[in-house]
Amino acid sequence: MAIEFINESGNASLNEEMLIDVASYAxxxxxxxxxxxxxxxxxxxxVIADLHVRWMDLEGPTDVMSFPMDELTPGAMGSRPDAPDFGPAMLGDIVLCPDFAQKQADAAGHSLSHELALLTVHGCLHLLGYDHGTPAEEKEMFGxxxxxxxxxxxxxxxxxVKFQPKPTGPKAFPDAAERAALDKIVPGGGVPAIAEPRKAQPED
Incomplete structure (x- = not known):
């Protein structure tokens, strides 16, 4: 499984190994x-604010966006595990914003590293075709x-293997309602629904 990590956030303390590990595991x-x-x-x-408005028509920064490859709909290569497996594929891109995620982590009472791990898993599920546009989808995806x-x-x-410790706080493993409540504290976050490019992948 090939996962590339690119750090253009200005935060040199991000643990690349941890983020790749949690994505690989998921x-x-x-x-x-x-x-x-x-x-x-x-x-x-x-940067993420620009992506947010270009691809989702939403103003301001957010914590994570997912960009599945256009052809990776359910039933295509590498998509949801309940779909036929046609072999290897490029799943797509996950974009994280550590500065915004730090606000989420502070409000939730856990570390930035845990917040980024949570957002990475969320992004992986979006790349596989999961979404949370309905209550049933929310329950499935957040669970x-x-x-x-x-x-x-x-x-x-x-x-x-040791990265950040597993948090025990009540908001460390949130359901959709808990993340929606967090979104009221930190507007713009709340792990948004899938971000699908309209025509093409974001430019480098």
């Missing part, structure tokens, strides 16, 4: 073809997100 746990590729980019607030994230921490312990 995709493996979802039975995605091991030959898939995706990228994770960390950007500044003005799956929390299960994957909690299991990843357990997997780290079994492997003897």
């Amino acid at each position: 995709l493996r746990a979802m039975d995605v073809n091991p030959d898939v590729e995706c990228s994770i980019s960390a950007v500044e607030e003005d 799956l997100q929390n299960e994957l994230l909690a299991n990843w921490y357990d997997d780290l312990k079994q492997r003897g």
